[in-house]
Amino acid sequence: MTPHSPAPLPAGLAASFDTVRPLGAGGMGAVWLVRDRFLDRLVALKVLHADHSGPEERERFLREARTSARLEHPHIIDVYRADETDGVVWFSMRYINGESVGDRLRDRGPMAVADTLRVLREVSWGLAYAHARGVVHRDIKPDNILLDRDSGRAVVTDFGISRDAADASNLTMVGNVLGSVHYMSPEQAAGEDVDGRSDVYALGCVAYHMLAGAPPFDGTAQSVLVAHVTKQPPSLATLPQIPTELALLVNRCLHKSPGERPASADHLASAFDALMRDAEEQAQASADAAPGGVLSENEARVVWQRAAQLQAEAAHRMERRAALESARISGEQTAVVTDEAYRVRDVEAAAVEAGISRQYVAIALAELRANPGSAALADPISERADRRTTLLMGTADRALSVSRVIPASPKDTLQALGAVFTAAPHAFTLQDTVNGHPLDGGIMRFKVPRFVEAYSNPFAGMSKEKALRYRLEQIELFDLNVTLQPRGTAAAPACEIVVTGDLRAGLRRNVMLDLGIMAGVSVIASVSTALKLGSMLKVPVLSAAPLIAAAGAAVLGTAAVVLWYRWLFRGALRETYEELGGLLKSVEQQLSTRRLFSGERSAATDAASNASLTSPWRSPQTDPLMPRTSTPAP
Structure with missing residues (x-):
């Protein structure tokens, strides 16, 4: 579901649930994240819209709850309770801490083959279980497949228009087509009776979207319905990253005739499982060869x-x-x-x-x-070289690490981070991402441009806008790694930005420069001292007194250089930490500014407002999960 502000939670439910925040709204109801006071846990609460409270809509809404409640499977959403309170029909279900496949596709584009196959296999398992009990989902689409961040499982949700063979009543009126047109089987589009093979077709459409980045047919609702009945979609085999066997399997799922599709969701799950093993082996072979x-x-x-x-x-x-x-x-x-x-x-x-x-x-x-x-x-x-580096530079640090927790979702944080890091005055360049997409824990590698002005203008670092690049030039750190880590709770989402940098190469160069300066100062101090003392005593420069004095001057000069360079480097390193902390604070300010001028509201703000307003449609209870401070400490 796409999160936005649905209708407020009815006041009659406040006796049983503490409002946390809205999760989204669909065609028939709004979904809220709440704390069930009796169960003392977070649940998702679906409430029927007031303008859809006719007898047929109410029965269809409750049928979704009844159908889901009797389907006890790891890959089907759990329904805990269904009831009617003060004329408001609702049911509570397990809260999935994660995102839908639709959200992931919108945020990050096509999914990797191995990840796609894992999700499709688990959804097929869930559908096979439902079909074996006479339930056809009839609305399989990316937004109805949730990805649990905690367990990694795919979970099928929203049985709102499912057909139960055991239910004698058919709530789909003649002439009406229910479902999502981009993922609808030809027989469902034509208003005919459907069985589990209709869900197989819909899952084939979802597979196509996950691999290609777009559904097999697009356009107006009417043109898409016609295409499902009359046209063949472009073959996935034209995409180089898609294995031929997978493209053929998806094509089979999208066959116009139900009899030409995989016989059941169970057969489809077995096919996906075999392909996933092959994909993992090929991915490992490619990784080994890279x-x-x-x-x-x-x-x-x-x-x-x-x-x-x-x-x-x-x-x-x-x-x-x-x-x-x-x-x-x-x-x-x-x-x-x-x-x-x-x-x-x-x-x-x-x-x-x-x-x-x-x-x-x-x-x-x-x-x-x-x-x-x-x-x-x-x-x-080398431990010896490491001890020497620590002695000369005055620090045992070999990595720079700065973090800040931002009170926003990882997606919003990523957008603000990109705007701040790549814009003037820093103008960092994104080189690549390692280990996956940043929202999936991947590492962003930013290149820091060289600050040539630092060598010609000793006062360049005094400018606030240039201070960070000046300090990075001093410690010779030109690559920054940035990761995003989900933090906070369901009530108050947050994201930790972690910036790391490898100090070893810069330390090595600074040690070499320090040793060079030490050698130069030592030679100059010893020679000048020997010459001066020899002249004063009118003795040869290579006699005992001038040589002893020269050695002492060399030692003092070397010690002075060590102390001066340690002080200089430690100061530059300390101020680099401070400037990077300020940079991360700018990311948070960017988010606040964007919300202010766009009218967006954070989840934390929504929750606080929903809990505090005294409208009869708002819960008067204070949300116990909301933090007392809006900005976590860095």
Whole structure:
């Protein structure tokens, strides 16, 4: 469902439910997220629209509840209770914390073949169960397939126009066609009797949309209905990423004659299952063959070490040495391709077994692939070199990490982030995304443009607009990794933006520069001191006194350079953290500005308003789930 502001929750339901926020509105009813006081849990509450409260609409609405309630299956929505309160018909069902397939397609376009097959297989299982009990859904479409973020399952919902063979009454009036035209079987479009094969056709249309990014037919409602009856859709086989067997299976589902389609949803689920195994094997083979798909033993050790380091520095929960030791995982714990090669999935599995988050493994892999020839990333960290770096630079940090929790959905946060990061004065360039779409946990890699002005204008960093790029130039950090992590609750959605950067290459260059300055200052100080002292004492420059004085001057000069450079770098690093924190605050301000001028309201604002207004159609109860502060601490 597309979230918007439906009609307010009737006041008569306030005795049983605490309002959280509206979820959306359909043709017959509005759906709310509420807390059931008797069950003490969040549920989705569907309420029949007041202008659809005629006897036929009421019976169809209650039939949806009855039908769903007796279909107890992991991939069919659970209905808890149906009732009528003060003339308002409603039923409560399990709240799915996630999104619909329709939302995902609108937000991110076509889905990957393996993900599509997994969803189609699970929906087929649910439909096979329903068909075996005489229930035909008749409205299978992307918006009626929910993706549970917590369990990863696909769940079929909205049995509002389903046909129950055990029900003697037929609520579909002659001459009326119910359903969604883009996914409707030819026999349903013609108003004929339908069976489970009609849902197979609709699921074929959904599969087509998930793979191609658009339904098989588009246009006006009438033209689409005619196309379902008379036209053949373009074959998916023309798309290079679609396996031929999958394209043929979808074509079978879209056959005009029900007898030419897969015999049942159960047969279809088995076909999808076989294709999914093949797709996973092909995807693994392609991943192995791609650059960086298989890592050497040394590269795997680098990834483990780096991922552990990222986690330790981001969480501040363990000492650096403990993090490094936890990353040294024996090769005997992983399934390898050869004696000295590691698949990426095996590297990730071993890291997770050692307690390292997948997020940091993905970032470490992204860094390694982005800099395959970098000396700073090619080998595990030498402890001696690492101690020297810490001594000279005054910091044990090898990664920069800044985060902020934004009180908005990940989708809205992503849009605001893109507007802020790529606009002046920062003008970061999005290079690519790694490990999937950002809304699915993928990593966005931004390139920071070089700030040449920093070398010609010592006061360039004093400008607020240029301060961040000036500091990034000082620490020589030119790549930023950004991830989005869903946070908050169903009542108050939030998204954490995490910005990380690899400091190792910049530290290496700064150490080399520091050593160069130290050498230069040491030579100049020692030579000038020896010459001056020899001249004053009228003794040869290479005599004992001038040489001792020269050595002392070299030591003092070196110490001064170390202290000065440490102070300079630590200050630049500290201010980089502050400036990046300000950048993330700008993302939140961008969202607030957009809401103000567009008239949009956040979920938190809607919930607070719905709970506080005293209109007879509003719940007077204060929402117990709403936070007391509107902006979480960074």
